[in-house]
Amino acid sequence: MGVPRVYCSCDVCEEARAEGKNRRFRSLAQLTDDSFGTMLIDCGPDWRSGMEAFGLRDVDTLLITHAHFDHIGGLPEYADLCRWLGRRGKAYAKQEVIEEILVRFPWLRNQIDFLPIGDKLTFGVWETICWRVNHGKNGYAYAFRFTHAASGRSFAYCSDAIALQGEELEPLRDLDVLILGTSFYEEPFAFETRSVYDVKEGLQLIERLRPGRTIFTHMSHDIDLTRDYGLPPGTAFARTGMSITL
Structure with a gap:
Protein backbone atom coordinates (compact mmCIF):
# COMPACT_ATOMS: atom_id res chain seq x y z
CA MET A 1 0.00 0.00 0.00
CA GLY A 2 2.97 2.35 0.13
CA VAL A 3 4.01 4.47 3.12
CA PRO A 4 2.40 6.48 4.67
CA ARG A 5 -1.00 4.85 4.55
CA VAL A 6 -3.74 7.47 4.50
CA TYR A 7 -5.67 6.00 7.43
CA CYS A 8 -2.65 5.25 9.61
CA SER A 9 -0.98 7.29 12.37
CA CYS A 10 1.65 4.73 13.45
CA ASP A 11 5.17 6.02 14.13
CA VAL A 12 6.44 4.90 10.74
CA CYS A 13 3.65 6.59 8.80
CA GLU A 14 3.97 9.78 10.85
CA GLU A 15 7.75 9.86 10.25
CA ALA A 16 7.11 9.37 6.54
CA ARG A 17 4.83 12.42 6.57
CA ALA A 18 7.13 14.60 8.66
CA GLU A 19 10.68 13.66 7.60
CA GLY A 20 10.30 11.23 4.72
CA LYS A 21 12.88 8.52 5.47
CA ASN A 22 10.07 5.97 5.44
CA ARG A 23 8.12 7.48 2.54
CA ARG A 24 8.02 4.85 -0.16
CA PHE A 25 6.12 4.05 -3.31
CA ARG A 26 4.81 0.69 -4.46
CA SER A 27 7.68 -1.55 -5.57
CA LEU A 28 9.26 -0.72 -8.92
CA ALA A 29 12.77 -1.00 -10.34
CA GLN A 30 14.22 1.28 -13.01
CA LEU A 31 16.98 -0.37 -15.06
CA THR A 32 19.22 1.79 -17.23
CA ASP A 33 21.88 0.45 -19.58
CA ASP A 34 23.40 1.88 -22.74
CA SER A 35 22.57 -1.33 -24.59
CA PHE A 36 18.79 -1.23 -24.00
CA GLY A 37 17.90 2.24 -22.70
CA THR A 38 15.52 2.62 -19.75
CA MET A 39 13.36 -0.24 -18.52
CA LEU A 40 10.94 -0.50 -15.62
CA ILE A 41 10.04 -3.66 -13.78
CA ASP A 42 6.35 -3.12 -12.95
CA CYS A 43 4.23 -0.02 -13.28
CA GLY A 44 2.23 0.47 -10.09
CA PRO A 45 -0.13 3.27 -9.06
CA ASP A 46 2.80 5.47 -7.92
CA TRP A 47 4.30 5.40 -11.44
CA ARG A 48 3.55 9.05 -12.23
CA SER A 49 4.89 10.30 -8.89
CA GLY A 50 8.07 8.27 -9.33
CA MET A 51 8.60 9.51 -12.88
CA GLU A 52 8.20 13.11 -11.75
CA ALA A 53 10.35 12.71 -8.65
CA PHE A 54 13.29 11.33 -10.61
CA GLY A 55 13.02 13.46 -13.75
CA LEU A 56 11.98 10.72 -16.18
CA ARG A 57 9.84 11.70 -19.17
CA ASP A 58 9.75 8.37 -20.98
CA VAL A 59 10.77 4.71 -20.73
CA ASP A 60 11.66 2.27 -23.48
CA THR A 61 10.35 -1.00 -22.07
CA LEU A 62 8.26 -2.44 -19.24
CA LEU A 63 8.49 -5.86 -17.61
CA ILE A 64 5.48 -6.97 -15.56
CA THR A 65 5.82 -9.46 -12.71
CA HIS A 66 2.09 -10.12 -12.21
CA ALA A 67 -1.31 -8.45 -12.57
CA HIS A 68 -1.96 -7.25 -9.02
CA PHE A 69 -2.95 -3.59 -8.80
CA ASP A 70 0.15 -2.50 -6.88
CA HIS A 71 2.21 -3.67 -9.88
CA ILE A 72 0.03 -2.56 -12.82
CA GLY A 73 -2.02 0.39 -11.54
CA GLY A 74 0.11 2.92 -13.45
CA LEU A 75 -0.41 1.31 -16.86
CA PRO A 76 -3.30 3.62 -17.88
CA GLU A 77 -1.05 6.65 -17.26
CA TYR A 78 1.81 4.99 -19.13
CA ALA A 79 -0.61 4.45 -22.04
CA ASP A 80 -1.52 8.14 -21.89
CA LEU A 81 2.19 9.02 -22.11
CA CYS A 82 2.49 6.86 -25.21
CA ARG A 83 -0.57 8.49 -26.77
CA TRP A 84 0.74 12.02 -26.27
CA LEU A 85 4.23 11.10 -27.49
CA GLY A 86 2.71 9.51 -30.59
CA ARG A 87 4.27 6.08 -30.17
CA ARG A 88 3.39 2.60 -29.02
CA GLY A 89 4.52 1.35 -25.63
CA LYS A 90 6.17 -2.00 -25.12
CA ALA A 91 5.44 -4.28 -22.17
CA TYR A 92 6.66 -7.85 -21.67
CA ALA A 93 4.81 -10.33 -19.44
CA LYS A 94 3.79 -13.95 -19.36
CA GLN A 95 0.75 -14.69 -21.51
CA GLU A 96 -1.65 -15.31 -18.64
CA VAL A 97 -0.56 -12.05 -17.01
CA ILE A 98 -1.22 -10.15 -20.24
CA GLU A 99 -4.68 -11.68 -20.47
CA GLU A 100 -5.50 -10.66 -16.90
CA ILE A 101 -4.29 -7.10 -17.49
CA LEU A 102 -6.41 -6.74 -20.62
CA VAL A 103 -9.52 -8.07 -18.88
CA ARG A 104 -9.18 -5.17 -16.45
CA PHE A 105 -7.93 -2.51 -18.88
CA PRO A 106 -8.92 -3.64 -22.40
CA TRP A 107 -8.22 -0.22 -23.94
CA LEU A 108 -4.51 -0.42 -23.11
CA ARG A 109 -3.89 -2.43 -26.29
CA ASN A 110 -4.69 0.77 -28.22
CA GLN A 111 -1.39 2.27 -27.03
CA ILE A 112 0.75 -0.58 -25.67
CA ASP A 113 2.08 -3.68 -27.39
CA PHE A 114 1.95 -6.51 -24.85
CA LEU A 115 4.61 -9.08 -25.75
CA PRO A 116 4.38 -12.59 -24.26
CA ILE A 117 7.53 -13.92 -22.61
CA GLY A 118 8.81 -17.31 -23.68
CA ASP A 119 11.82 -19.10 -22.24
CA LYS A 120 14.43 -16.35 -22.63
CA LEU A 121 14.74 -12.71 -23.59
CA THR A 122 17.68 -10.59 -24.64
CA PHE A 123 17.85 -6.89 -23.84
CA GLY A 124 21.03 -5.39 -25.25
CA VAL A 125 23.93 -7.27 -23.67
CA TRP A 126 21.75 -8.85 -20.98
CA GLU A 127 20.18 -12.30 -21.17
CA THR A 128 16.97 -12.49 -19.17
CA ILE A 129 14.87 -15.34 -17.85
CA CYS A 130 11.47 -15.18 -16.19
CA TRP A 131 9.98 -17.88 -13.97
CA ARG A 132 6.92 -18.43 -11.80
CA VAL A 133 7.26 -18.08 -8.02
CA ASN A 134 4.88 -18.92 -5.20
CA HIS A 135 2.97 -15.84 -4.01
CA GLY A 136 1.29 -17.65 -1.13
CA LYS A 137 -2.36 -16.76 -0.51
CA ASN A 138 -2.23 -14.45 -3.55
CA GLY A 139 -1.43 -17.21 -6.03
CA TYR A 140 1.73 -16.66 -8.05
CA ALA A 141 3.97 -13.99 -9.50
CA TYR A 142 7.04 -14.02 -11.75
CA ALA A 143 10.66 -13.14 -11.04
CA PHE A 144 13.37 -11.97 -13.44
CA ARG A 145 17.07 -12.76 -13.64
CA PHE A 146 19.45 -10.71 -15.78
CA THR A 147 22.89 -12.02 -16.75
CA HIS A 148 25.50 -9.95 -18.57
CA ALA A 149 26.56 -11.82 -21.70
CA ALA A 150 30.24 -10.87 -21.44
CA SER A 151 31.05 -10.62 -17.73
CA GLY A 152 28.54 -13.12 -16.36
CA ARG A 153 27.46 -10.65 -13.66
CA SER A 154 23.86 -11.21 -12.68
CA PHE A 155 21.02 -9.86 -10.62
CA ALA A 156 17.47 -11.00 -9.90
CA TYR A 157 14.27 -9.19 -9.00
CA CYS A 158 11.82 -11.24 -6.93
CA SER A 159 9.40 -8.86 -5.26
CA ASP A 160 6.38 -11.04 -4.43
CA ALA A 161 7.21 -14.54 -3.22
CA ILE A 162 7.19 -16.78 -0.18
CA ALA A 163 8.32 -20.31 0.77
CA LEU A 164 10.17 -20.93 -2.50
CA GLN A 165 11.30 -24.49 -3.09
CA GLY A 166 13.09 -26.62 -5.66
CA GLU A 167 13.20 -25.20 -9.16
CA GLU A 168 11.79 -21.86 -7.99
CA LEU A 169 15.07 -21.27 -6.14
CA GLU A 170 17.58 -22.31 -8.80
CA PRO A 171 17.66 -18.99 -10.76
CA LEU A 172 18.36 -17.17 -7.47
CA ARG A 173 21.70 -18.89 -6.98
CA ASP A 174 25.12 -17.37 -7.86
CA LEU A 175 23.83 -13.79 -8.00
CA ASP A 176 25.79 -10.59 -7.61
CA VAL A 177 22.62 -8.79 -6.45
CA LEU A 178 19.29 -10.18 -5.21
CA ILE A 179 16.30 -7.85 -4.81
CA LEU A 180 13.76 -9.66 -2.63
CA GLY A 181 10.35 -8.63 -1.32
CA THR A 182 9.91 -8.63 2.48
CA SER A 183 6.78 -6.88 3.77
CA PHE A 184 7.29 -7.25 7.54
CA TYR A 185 10.28 -7.75 9.81
CA GLU A 186 8.49 -10.70 11.43
CA GLU A 187 4.99 -11.18 10.08
CA PRO A 188 2.58 -12.15 12.91
CA PHE A 189 -0.23 -13.60 10.80
CA ALA A 190 -1.02 -17.26 10.10
CA PHE A 191 1.15 -18.65 7.31
CA GLU A 192 -1.82 -19.66 5.16
CA THR A 193 -2.93 -16.01 5.03
CA ARG A 194 0.46 -14.67 3.92
CA SER A 195 1.92 -13.89 0.50
CA VAL A 196 5.45 -12.42 0.89
CA TYR A 197 8.58 -13.31 2.87
CA ASP A 198 9.28 -11.39 6.06
CA VAL A 199 12.80 -10.12 6.79
CA LYS A 200 13.71 -12.95 9.15
CA GLU A 201 12.72 -15.49 6.51
CA GLY A 202 14.55 -13.49 3.86
CA LEU A 203 17.73 -13.62 5.93
CA GLN A 204 17.40 -17.38 6.24
CA LEU A 205 16.93 -17.62 2.48
CA ILE A 206 20.04 -15.60 1.64
CA GLU A 207 22.04 -17.75 4.06
CA ARG A 208 21.23 -20.59 1.66
CA LEU A 209 21.63 -18.66 -1.59
CA ARG A 210 24.58 -16.45 -0.60
CA PRO A 211 24.19 -13.65 -3.16
CA GLY A 212 26.91 -11.01 -3.25
CA ARG A 213 24.45 -8.36 -2.13
CA THR A 214 20.77 -8.34 -1.09
CA ILE A 215 18.25 -5.52 -1.06
CA PHE A 216 14.85 -5.95 0.59
CA THR A 217 11.93 -4.21 -1.13
CA HIS A 218 8.07 -4.33 -1.05
CA MET A 219 8.09 -3.18 2.59
CA SER A 220 4.99 -2.30 4.59
CA PRO A 232 24.35 -8.56 8.02
CA PRO A 233 27.00 -7.02 5.72
CA GLY A 234 25.90 -6.81 2.11
CA THR A 235 22.22 -6.63 3.07
CA ALA A 236 20.10 -3.46 3.10
CA PHE A 237 16.56 -2.14 2.93
CA ALA A 238 15.54 -0.40 -0.29
CA ARG A 239 15.00 3.35 -0.03
CA THR A 240 12.98 5.52 -2.37
CA GLY A 241 15.32 6.63 -5.15
CA MET A 242 18.08 4.21 -4.16
CA SER A 243 20.57 3.62 -6.97
CA ILE A 244 23.00 0.72 -7.34
CA THR A 245 25.48 -0.15 -10.09
CA LEU A 246 26.48 -3.56 -11.37
Missing part, protein backbone atom coordinates in the same frame (compact mmCIF):
# COMPACT_ATOMS: atom_id res chain seq x y z
CA HIS A 221 4.81 0.29 7.35
CA ASP A 222 6.04 -2.40 9.72
CA ILE A 223 9.61 -1.62 8.62
CA ASP A 224 11.09 1.54 10.17
CA LEU A 225 14.11 2.84 8.27
CA THR A 226 15.13 5.03 11.21
CA ARG A 227 15.91 1.85 13.21
CA ASP A 228 19.01 -0.30 13.06
CA TYR A 229 17.89 -3.90 12.54
CA GLY A 230 21.43 -5.25 12.57
CA LEU A 231 21.26 -6.59 9.03
Whole structure:
Protein backbone atom coordinates (compact mmCIF):
# COMPACT_ATOMS: atom_id res chain seq x y z
CA MET A 1 0.00 0.00 0.00
CA GLY A 2 2.97 2.35 0.13
CA VAL A 3 4.01 4.47 3.12
CA PRO A 4 2.40 6.48 4.67
CA ARG A 5 -1.00 4.85 4.55
CA VAL A 6 -3.74 7.47 4.50
CA TYR A 7 -5.67 6.00 7.43
CA CYS A 8 -2.65 5.25 9.61
CA SER A 9 -0.98 7.29 12.37
CA CYS A 10 1.65 4.73 13.45
CA ASP A 11 5.17 6.02 14.13
CA VAL A 12 6.44 4.90 10.74
CA CYS A 13 3.65 6.59 8.80
CA GLU A 14 3.97 9.78 10.85
CA GLU A 15 7.75 9.86 10.25
CA ALA A 16 7.11 9.37 6.54
CA ARG A 17 4.83 12.42 6.57
CA ALA A 18 7.13 14.60 8.66
CA GLU A 19 10.68 13.66 7.60
CA GLY A 20 10.30 11.23 4.72
CA LYS A 21 12.88 8.52 5.47
CA ASN A 22 10.07 5.97 5.44
CA ARG A 23 8.12 7.48 2.54
CA ARG A 24 8.02 4.85 -0.16
CA PHE A 25 6.12 4.05 -3.31
CA ARG A 26 4.81 0.69 -4.46
CA SER A 27 7.68 -1.55 -5.57
CA LEU A 28 9.26 -0.72 -8.92
CA ALA A 29 12.77 -1.00 -10.34
CA GLN A 30 14.22 1.28 -13.01
CA LEU A 31 16.98 -0.37 -15.06
CA THR A 32 19.22 1.79 -17.23
CA ASP A 33 21.88 0.45 -19.58
CA ASP A 34 23.40 1.88 -22.74
CA SER A 35 22.57 -1.33 -24.59
CA PHE A 36 18.79 -1.23 -24.00
CA GLY A 37 17.90 2.24 -22.70
CA THR A 38 15.52 2.62 -19.75
CA MET A 39 13.36 -0.24 -18.52
CA LEU A 40 10.94 -0.50 -15.62
CA ILE A 41 10.04 -3.66 -13.78
CA ASP A 42 6.35 -3.12 -12.95
CA CYS A 43 4.23 -0.02 -13.28
CA GLY A 44 2.23 0.47 -10.09
CA PRO A 45 -0.13 3.27 -9.06
CA ASP A 46 2.80 5.47 -7.92
CA TRP A 47 4.30 5.40 -11.44
CA ARG A 48 3.55 9.05 -12.23
CA SER A 49 4.89 10.30 -8.89
CA GLY A 50 8.07 8.27 -9.33
CA MET A 51 8.60 9.51 -12.88
CA GLU A 52 8.20 13.11 -11.75
CA ALA A 53 10.35 12.71 -8.65
CA PHE A 54 13.29 11.33 -10.61
CA GLY A 55 13.02 13.46 -13.75
CA LEU A 56 11.98 10.72 -16.18
CA ARG A 57 9.84 11.70 -19.17
CA ASP A 58 9.75 8.37 -20.98
CA VAL A 59 10.77 4.71 -20.73
CA ASP A 60 11.66 2.27 -23.48
CA THR A 61 10.35 -1.00 -22.07
CA LEU A 62 8.26 -2.44 -19.24
CA LEU A 63 8.49 -5.86 -17.61
CA ILE A 64 5.48 -6.97 -15.56
CA THR A 65 5.82 -9.46 -12.71
CA HIS A 66 2.09 -10.12 -12.21
CA ALA A 67 -1.31 -8.45 -12.57
CA HIS A 68 -1.96 -7.25 -9.02
CA PHE A 69 -2.95 -3.59 -8.80
CA ASP A 70 0.15 -2.50 -6.88
CA HIS A 71 2.21 -3.67 -9.88
CA ILE A 72 0.03 -2.56 -12.82
CA GLY A 73 -2.02 0.39 -11.54
CA GLY A 74 0.11 2.92 -13.45
CA LEU A 75 -0.41 1.31 -16.86
CA PRO A 76 -3.30 3.62 -17.88
CA GLU A 77 -1.05 6.65 -17.26
CA TYR A 78 1.81 4.99 -19.13
CA ALA A 79 -0.61 4.45 -22.04
CA ASP A 80 -1.52 8.14 -21.89
CA LEU A 81 2.19 9.02 -22.11
CA CYS A 82 2.49 6.86 -25.21
CA ARG A 83 -0.57 8.49 -26.77
CA TRP A 84 0.74 12.02 -26.27
CA LEU A 85 4.23 11.10 -27.49
CA GLY A 86 2.71 9.51 -30.59
CA ARG A 87 4.27 6.08 -30.17
CA ARG A 88 3.39 2.60 -29.02
CA GLY A 89 4.52 1.35 -25.63
CA LYS A 90 6.17 -2.00 -25.12
CA ALA A 91 5.44 -4.28 -22.17
CA TYR A 92 6.66 -7.85 -21.67
CA ALA A 93 4.81 -10.33 -19.44
CA LYS A 94 3.79 -13.95 -19.36
CA GLN A 95 0.75 -14.69 -21.51
CA GLU A 96 -1.65 -15.31 -18.64
CA VAL A 97 -0.56 -12.05 -17.01
CA ILE A 98 -1.22 -10.15 -20.24
CA GLU A 99 -4.68 -11.68 -20.47
CA GLU A 100 -5.50 -10.66 -16.90
CA ILE A 101 -4.29 -7.10 -17.49
CA LEU A 102 -6.41 -6.74 -20.62
CA VAL A 103 -9.52 -8.07 -18.88
CA ARG A 104 -9.18 -5.17 -16.45
CA PHE A 105 -7.93 -2.51 -18.88
CA PRO A 106 -8.92 -3.64 -22.40
CA TRP A 107 -8.22 -0.22 -23.94
CA LEU A 108 -4.51 -0.42 -23.11
CA ARG A 109 -3.89 -2.43 -26.29
CA ASN A 110 -4.69 0.77 -28.22
CA GLN A 111 -1.39 2.27 -27.03
CA ILE A 112 0.75 -0.58 -25.67
CA ASP A 113 2.08 -3.68 -27.39
CA PHE A 114 1.95 -6.51 -24.85
CA LEU A 115 4.61 -9.08 -25.75
CA PRO A 116 4.38 -12.59 -24.26
CA ILE A 117 7.53 -13.92 -22.61
CA GLY A 118 8.81 -17.31 -23.68
CA ASP A 119 11.82 -19.10 -22.24
CA LYS A 120 14.43 -16.35 -22.63
CA LEU A 121 14.74 -12.71 -23.59
CA THR A 122 17.68 -10.59 -24.64
CA PHE A 123 17.85 -6.89 -23.84
CA GLY A 124 21.03 -5.39 -25.25
CA VAL A 125 23.93 -7.27 -23.67
CA TRP A 126 21.75 -8.85 -20.98
CA GLU A 127 20.18 -12.30 -21.17
CA THR A 128 16.97 -12.49 -19.17
CA ILE A 129 14.87 -15.34 -17.85
CA CYS A 130 11.47 -15.18 -16.19
CA TRP A 131 9.98 -17.88 -13.97
CA ARG A 132 6.92 -18.43 -11.80
CA VAL A 133 7.26 -18.08 -8.02
CA ASN A 134 4.88 -18.92 -5.20
CA HIS A 135 2.97 -15.84 -4.01
CA GLY A 136 1.29 -17.65 -1.13
CA LYS A 137 -2.36 -16.76 -0.51
CA ASN A 138 -2.23 -14.45 -3.55
CA GLY A 139 -1.43 -17.21 -6.03
CA TYR A 140 1.73 -16.66 -8.05
CA ALA A 141 3.97 -13.99 -9.50
CA TYR A 142 7.04 -14.02 -11.75
CA ALA A 143 10.66 -13.14 -11.04
CA PHE A 144 13.37 -11.97 -13.44
CA ARG A 145 17.07 -12.76 -13.64
CA PHE A 146 19.45 -10.71 -15.78
CA THR A 147 22.89 -12.02 -16.75
CA HIS A 148 25.50 -9.95 -18.57
CA ALA A 149 26.56 -11.82 -21.70
CA ALA A 150 30.24 -10.87 -21.44
CA SER A 151 31.05 -10.62 -17.73
CA GLY A 152 28.54 -13.12 -16.36
CA ARG A 153 27.46 -10.65 -13.66
CA SER A 154 23.86 -11.21 -12.68
CA PHE A 155 21.02 -9.86 -10.62
CA ALA A 156 17.47 -11.00 -9.90
CA TYR A 157 14.27 -9.19 -9.00
CA CYS A 158 11.82 -11.24 -6.93
CA SER A 159 9.40 -8.86 -5.26
CA ASP A 160 6.38 -11.04 -4.43
CA ALA A 161 7.21 -14.54 -3.22
CA ILE A 162 7.19 -16.78 -0.18
CA ALA A 163 8.32 -20.31 0.77
CA LEU A 164 10.17 -20.93 -2.50
CA GLN A 165 11.30 -24.49 -3.09
CA GLY A 166 13.09 -26.62 -5.66
CA GLU A 167 13.20 -25.20 -9.16
CA GLU A 168 11.79 -21.86 -7.99
CA LEU A 169 15.07 -21.27 -6.14
CA GLU A 170 17.58 -22.31 -8.80
CA PRO A 171 17.66 -18.99 -10.76
CA LEU A 172 18.36 -17.17 -7.47
CA ARG A 173 21.70 -18.89 -6.98
CA ASP A 174 25.12 -17.37 -7.86
CA LEU A 175 23.83 -13.79 -8.00
CA ASP A 176 25.79 -10.59 -7.61
CA VAL A 177 22.62 -8.79 -6.45
CA LEU A 178 19.29 -10.18 -5.21
CA ILE A 179 16.30 -7.85 -4.81
CA LEU A 180 13.76 -9.66 -2.63
CA GLY A 181 10.35 -8.63 -1.32
CA THR A 182 9.91 -8.63 2.48
CA SER A 183 6.78 -6.88 3.77
CA PHE A 184 7.29 -7.25 7.54
CA TYR A 185 10.28 -7.75 9.81
CA GLU A 186 8.49 -10.70 11.43
CA GLU A 187 4.99 -11.18 10.08
CA PRO A 188 2.58 -12.15 12.91
CA PHE A 189 -0.23 -13.60 10.80
CA ALA A 190 -1.02 -17.26 10.10
CA PHE A 191 1.15 -18.65 7.31
CA GLU A 192 -1.82 -19.66 5.16
CA THR A 193 -2.93 -16.01 5.03
CA ARG A 194 0.46 -14.67 3.92
CA SER A 195 1.92 -13.89 0.50
CA VAL A 196 5.45 -12.42 0.89
CA TYR A 197 8.58 -13.31 2.87
CA ASP A 198 9.28 -11.39 6.06
CA VAL A 199 12.80 -10.12 6.79
CA LYS A 200 13.71 -12.95 9.15
CA GLU A 201 12.72 -15.49 6.51
CA GLY A 202 14.55 -13.49 3.86
CA LEU A 203 17.73 -13.62 5.93
CA GLN A 204 17.40 -17.38 6.24
CA LEU A 205 16.93 -17.62 2.48
CA ILE A 206 20.04 -15.60 1.64
CA GLU A 207 22.04 -17.75 4.06
CA ARG A 208 21.23 -20.59 1.66
CA LEU A 209 21.63 -18.66 -1.59
CA ARG A 210 24.58 -16.45 -0.60
CA PRO A 211 24.19 -13.65 -3.16
CA GLY A 212 26.91 -11.01 -3.25
CA ARG A 213 24.45 -8.36 -2.13
CA THR A 214 20.77 -8.34 -1.09
CA ILE A 215 18.25 -5.52 -1.06
CA PHE A 216 14.85 -5.95 0.59
CA THR A 217 11.93 -4.21 -1.13
CA HIS A 218 8.07 -4.33 -1.05
CA MET A 219 8.09 -3.18 2.59
CA SER A 220 4.99 -2.30 4.59
CA HIS A 221 4.81 0.29 7.35
CA ASP A 222 6.04 -2.40 9.72
CA ILE A 223 9.61 -1.62 8.62
CA ASP A 224 11.09 1.54 10.17
CA LEU A 225 14.11 2.84 8.27
CA THR A 226 15.13 5.03 11.21
CA ARG A 227 15.91 1.85 13.21
CA ASP A 228 19.01 -0.30 13.06
CA TYR A 229 17.89 -3.90 12.54
CA GLY A 230 21.43 -5.25 12.57
CA LEU A 231 21.26 -6.59 9.03
CA PRO A 232 24.35 -8.56 8.02
CA PRO A 233 27.00 -7.02 5.72
CA GLY A 234 25.90 -6.81 2.11
CA THR A 235 22.22 -6.63 3.07
CA ALA A 236 20.10 -3.46 3.10
CA PHE A 237 16.56 -2.14 2.93
CA ALA A 238 15.54 -0.40 -0.29
CA ARG A 239 15.00 3.35 -0.03
CA THR A 240 12.98 5.52 -2.37
CA GLY A 241 15.32 6.63 -5.15
CA MET A 242 18.08 4.21 -4.16
CA SER A 243 20.57 3.62 -6.97
CA ILE A 244 23.00 0.72 -7.34
CA THR A 245 25.48 -0.15 -10.09
CA LEU A 246 26.48 -3.56 -11.37
